[in-house]
Structure formats: structure tokens, C-alpha cells
Amino acid sequence: MSARTEDGVIIGLEIHVQLNKLHSKLFCSCGLDYHNAPPNTHTCPVCLGLPGSLPVLNRSAVKSAIKVALAMNCKILPQTQFYRKNYYYPDLPKGFQVTQYDYPISVNGYLAIEGDEGRGVRRIRINRVHMEEDPGRLVHEGTIDRSKFTLVDYNRAGVPLLEIVTEPDLRSPKEARRFLNKLRNILEYLDVFDGDLDGAIRVDANISLAGGERAEVKNISSYKGAERALSFEIVRQRNVLRRGEVVVQETRHFDELRGVTVSMRTKETEHDYRYFPEPDLVPMRVMDWVPAIKETLPELPEAQRTRFLKDYGITGTHATSLTLDPKLAQFFEDVSAAIDPKLSASWIVDVLKGELNYRDLGVSAFKTADMIEILGLFSDGVVTEKGAITVIRTILDEGGTPGGIVSEKELAKVKEDVVTSAVDEVLSECTDAIDDYRRGEAKALNYLVGQVMKKTRGRADPQDARTGLIERLDSNES
Ligand SMILES: [Zn+2]
Incomplete structure (x- = not known):
């Protein structure tokens, strides 16, 4: 039987998570405490990609990555390696991003989440958890499609990132959000991640409906945003198919303010990046670390x-x-x-x-x-x-x-005799409520309790007041 639901909604996620509780960047000693700092103050020749500078791998980042991979039930690979992903963009001073390709640090995990109603617990397979560096950040003056000029801030360049890639196992926007919430919860327990910091998590979501190509929605920056973007995409793709048209494979941008996705470009293939092994970093063998790291898992x-x-x-x-x-x-x-x-x-x-x-x-x-x-x-x-x-x-x-x-604030509960005299006072004042009570109106008693509480300025125990009232009312009954 197919794993598709009636709607045939198929969702896979690529989640970029900053290991933002570490002290320094992935390949240099620049600090990660740049969030309130002026632009380009947390930089050095390495993260600015200046000629002749050489990367030095942050051992703590590798350990954190292993922790996360283990918590997501992944298999750690015996040998792992960094690659250069070549492309030009102003936030990427080297002209390539150091990432992983073949031989990522871990593969084949899963995370169990509560499925949509009636679907029970669902195991969402994780294809891989790999390490890479964050690019810098472009600051557009104005909106993204109509900016006067653009500035670049390299404080973020080289921040350790994990890319977590799921198999296309999610079946609804709600499941996707539940998956993301669970992921965040685990990352916070591992103490490697502060989800409140700006840019801490970015999600790319692949989504397709039965009979259509998949669209990739890029750079969604919140859990709620992911659910909204996916819900929008389902409606959009369904309408395209309904009109008898074709859903084309493309990359789309989620406009958080308007709650819509917009086409950015048709998808380029992976070969465009001309991945090759990063010659400045030797392959890592981390298996010896794994037992000790397992011990420290909370x-x-x-x-x-x-x-x-x-x-x-x-x-x-x-x-x-x-x-x-x-x-x-x-x-x-x-x-x-x-x-x-x-x-x-x-x-x-x-x-x-x-x-x-x-x-x-x-x-x-x-x-x-x-x-x-x-x-x-x-x-x-x-x-x-x-x-x-x-x-x-x-x-x-x-x-x-x-x-x-x-x-x-004189909050100490009042003594019993104070409650008794408050009850007396209330009973002598509220004869209408007493009549109502005698006629069997339950609400009248609540009203009387409220009056006693008022007289004692909330310092009587409501239960004492209630008991006192009932005793008096019932004993006076003739
Ligand atoms: Zn640096």
C-alpha cells in the first residue's frame, strides 16, 4: 500500500540549525555573541575568506553535531569529510561554502512524532545530519524586491550549522510543525541551541501533491511560518492541478507578511555547485569519540x-x-x-x-x-x-x-472566628439570596460565598466559608 494519504501530500524538510551555544565559529575563533554587536565586528581573515588564511576545525562543534545525530537515532559514519560547494553570492566571501556532501557525519536516523488524527505515532526518517558553515547576511534597505541598496554583514559567516534532512515522510503541514517543535525540544535538551535567537533555525520545505512536480519553499524562518507556507502551497498546487495545468519544479520564497509563496527560479541541479573535497581540511575519523559522547547525552x-x-x-x-x-x-x-x-x-x-x-x-x-x-x-x-x-x-x-x-499585604488566612462573623454579617444582609438558596438555587450559595470572601478581602478559605454558610443556613431551616 502506498504511504500517501488521500490528498497525496508529500513533504520533506531540510532544516538548518545554528549550533549557537558554542563559543566560536566553525573554522576560526571569532565569537558567536554577535547578536547585539555592530555589523562586521566578529570577523577575521578566515571567516572573511582572505587569501592565505586557513581553516581550523572547531572540535566542540563536531562533538555537538555527533550529540544531535545520536539523539536523532542516526548512524555516525567512520570517516567524514568537508567539501567545497562552489557558487558566487555577496554573503559568501570565499566564493564557496564549506559543507558536507558524500561522507556526511551521520545518516539514516528517525524521529517519532504524533501523526495527524487517527494516524498514531509516525516515524519520520532522517536522511542525514551534516555540518556546514553559515554564510553572512545581506541587509536590504527597503524590501527584498524593491531595495535601494544592500549591505552585507559577515558576523554570521562561519557560524556552525547543522543541516538536518528528512525523507519525504511528512503528510501534512501540521505534522511538519510537530516535527519541527519536537526537533527544537530535543536540541534545547542537548543544550546546543537557543531557538529564540534571530536566524537560529531556517527551514526549506519540499512539497508535492500526487500527480505534480515538487516545489521547494526556501528559507522559512519559524515553525509557524513552515506550517503556513505549506498550507498555502497545498492550496496553490491543488488549484494548478484542478485547472488541468502542470505544477513545475521550482524554488519559491515564502513571504511571511502576506502569507504566500512566490516563484524565485526553476531549480538548478546539484552539479552546478561542482562539489569537491576541501583540500585545507583532512578527513575526520570520529568513531573513537562516540562512546564518550553517548555517555554525556542527557x-x-x-x-x-x-x-x-x-x-x-x-x-x-x-x-x-x-x-x-x-x-x-x-x-x-x-x-x-x-x-x-x-x-x-x-x-x-x-x-x-x-x-x-x-x-x-x-x-x-x-x-x-x-x-x-x-x-x-x-x-x-x-x-x-x-x-x-x-x-x-x-x-x-x-x-x-x-x-x-x-x-x-496581610495575606495570611483569617482565623475561624473572623470567617464566622463574616458569615453572620452576610446572612443578615443578603436575605434575597437566602430565599433563593432555600428554593434550591445552587447559584445563590456561590453568591453568598463570594460575599464572605469580599468581607474578608479574599483571606478566608472559600471552602471554610461554604461550610460555615451551609451549616448556618441548614440549622436555621424550620
Ligand atoms: Zn573569524
């Missing part, structure tokens, strides 16, 4: 999720959410050392994460010790749920310590 998100379910008994939703971010997962484990894991997971995922996202902050903005203290106060009944949330918000907005905030 627990990957999938394995960690399974362990969280087993060891902590938290819900699948919480486990998934926590393992989307290695830092958040670590935070959870640290808090859980002191606090009941289910309570921790629920507060971290359902409350803290939302508060952090709202402020565009990462979990490193919150201290583990503070979370432990807050959840301790909550478990001991010192503060209500509402009070605990106020403490979290105050720490994020104004700083301070949980204990300090509780006393400053």
Missing part, C-alpha cells in the same frame, strides 16, 4: 516524560507541559524534592507558567526556594489559593520574599 524529553509519569504520578498533560522546556522540568524536580509532586506540577504548569508567559519571562526569573516556600504556606493553610497566586504575581512584578509579601 535524558531526552520523551524519556523524561515517561519517568515523570512513573516516578511522580503526575498527569500526562502536566508531564507534557513540563518537558517542553528543560529548565522548567528541572525546576519541577527541584520543587518536588520538598513539596508533593502533584501539587508542584499543578502549581507550576497551571499557575506559574501562565504568569511567566504573560510577562514574557522564562522560569529562571523565579527562585526554586520561593516556590517551595509559597507551596509550603499554601499546604499548611497559612494562605489561600488566591493568596498564593498574589504572592507569585508580586514576586514577579515587584520582587520580595514570600514571607515578607504575606505579612506586608
Whole structure:
């Protein structure tokens, strides 16, 4: 049976990922911390391609590449080599890009993703993960098709890149996005990649429908962009076929703003690049490194999720959410050392994460010790749920310590007698609601609880208020 779906959508991805957590470029010692630096300040004769300069391979980059390849279940090749890919472009000062061709560092891996509904888990084959250098960057003054002039910045030239090539195994734009999300998740766990940095990931997507040639959409710069570009292409190609015309093989550009793809050129063949082995770099034999690198591989998100379910008994939703971010997962484990894991997971995922996202902050903005203290106060009944949330918000907005905030803002839960007198007051004031309650209107009780909370400025435990109200209402019944 064919692997095609009814629509016959076939998608393959080529993903360029910067190993942007390394200290230096692939063939020279220029730093990668250029993101806020003026143009052309992170350059040297090697990455500017000046005559006579020679590349020196960054050993850490090779190790990171092996890590990624192993995490993607790839086979590391015993001998691997760099090639020159020859073409002229202003962002490429040498007139060639050093990349891999025959003998890439790794081949034949896979990544399992959740398929579209009803399709179960799908294994997406990886053709290869290989290493190459990033070109520089063109800065167009104006738009790409109507710029007054173009400047070039070589700060990015020579940044270590991985090219990850999938087989054409993806069947929908949603699957492609899920694949990219999973890839990013793994790269972040490996600590080789910061996906938030500009240019950290670029995707080329090949897409075809049954009965048509494939189009390649170049340089999509976000996960969401990939899904949108592919969705657009499906509609476009379907319309071409419907009109009885032919989908031609071509390269297209995704216009992020308009959400459309535009034709750039008909596809050139690989031979145009005249690949040949880079004479300034000897072939590498890295097999001896592999066992030691395997040892240093961290627990990957999938394995960690399974362990969280087993060891902590938290819900699948919480486990998934926590393992989307290695830092958040670590935070959870640290808090859980002191606090009941289910309570921790629920507060971290359902409350803290939302508060952090709202402020565009990462979990490193919150201290583990503070979370432990807050959840301790909550478990001991010192503060209500509402009070605990106020403490979290105050720490994020104004700083301070949980204990300090509780006393400053008078958040400590009120004593039982205060709740009792608030209940008395409410019952003497809200006779209409009492009548409603007696007529069996459930909403009336909620209203009365709300009134008690108001009187105690949120410091009563809503459950205490509810119990107190019911006791009084039911005992007064005649
Ligand atoms: Zn350099």
C-alpha cells in the first residue's frame, strides 16, 4: 500500500540549525555573541575568506553535531569529510561554502512524532545530519524586491550549522510543525541551541501533491511560518492541478507578511555547485569519540516524560507541559524534592507558567526556594489559593520574599472566628439570596460565598466559608 494519504501530500524538510551555544565559529575563533554587536565586528581573515588564511576545525562543534545525530537515532559514519560547494553570492566571501556532501557525519536516523488524527505515532526518517558553515547576511534597505541598496554583514559567516534532512515522510503541514517543535525540544535538551535567537533555525520545505512536480519553499524562518507556507502551497498546487495545468519544479520564497509563496527560479541541479573535497581540511575519523559522547547525552524529553509519569504520578498533560522546556522540568524536580509532586506540577504548569508567559519571562526569573516556600504556606493553610497566586504575581512584578509579601499585604488566612462573623454579617444582609438558596438555587450559595470572601478581602478559605454558610443556613431551616 502506498504511504500517501488521500490528498497525496508529500513533504520533506531540510532544516538548518545554528549550533549557537558554542563559543566560536566553525573554522576560526571569532565569537558567536554577535547578536547585539555592530555589523562586521566578529570577523577575521578566515571567516572573511582572505587569501592565505586557513581553516581550523572547531572540535566542540563536531562533538555537538555527533550529540544531535545520536539523539536523532542516526548512524555516525567512520570517516567524514568537508567539501567545497562552489557558487558566487555577496554573503559568501570565499566564493564557496564549506559543507558536507558524500561522507556526511551521520545518516539514516528517525524521529517519532504524533501523526495527524487517527494516524498514531509516525516515524519520520532522517536522511542525514551534516555540518556546514553559515554564510553572512545581506541587509536590504527597503524590501527584498524593491531595495535601494544592500549591505552585507559577515558576523554570521562561519557560524556552525547543522543541516538536518528528512525523507519525504511528512503528510501534512501540521505534522511538519510537530516535527519541527519536537526537533527544537530535543536540541534545547542537548543544550546546543537557543531557538529564540534571530536566524537560529531556517527551514526549506519540499512539497508535492500526487500527480505534480515538487516545489521547494526556501528559507522559512519559524515553525509557524513552515506550517503556513505549506498550507498555502497545498492550496496553490491543488488549484494548478484542478485547472488541468502542470505544477513545475521550482524554488519559491515564502513571504511571511502576506502569507504566500512566490516563484524565485526553476531549480538548478546539484552539479552546478561542482562539489569537491576541501583540500585545507583532512578527513575526520570520529568513531573513537562516540562512546564518550553517548555517555554525556542527557535524558531526552520523551524519556523524561515517561519517568515523570512513573516516578511522580503526575498527569500526562502536566508531564507534557513540563518537558517542553528543560529548565522548567528541572525546576519541577527541584520543587518536588520538598513539596508533593502533584501539587508542584499543578502549581507550576497551571499557575506559574501562565504568569511567566504573560510577562514574557522564562522560569529562571523565579527562585526554586520561593516556590517551595509559597507551596509550603499554601499546604499548611497559612494562605489561600488566591493568596498564593498574589504572592507569585508580586514576586514577579515587584520582587520580595514570600514571607515578607504575606505579612506586608496581610495575606495570611483569617482565623475561624473572623470567617464566622463574616458569615453572620452576610446572612443578615443578603436575605434575597437566602430565599433563593432555600428554593434550591445552587447559584445563590456561590453568591453568598463570594460575599464572605469580599468581607474578608479574599483571606478566608472559600471552602471554610461554604461550610460555615451551609451549616448556618441548614440549622436555621424550620
Ligand atoms: Zn573569524
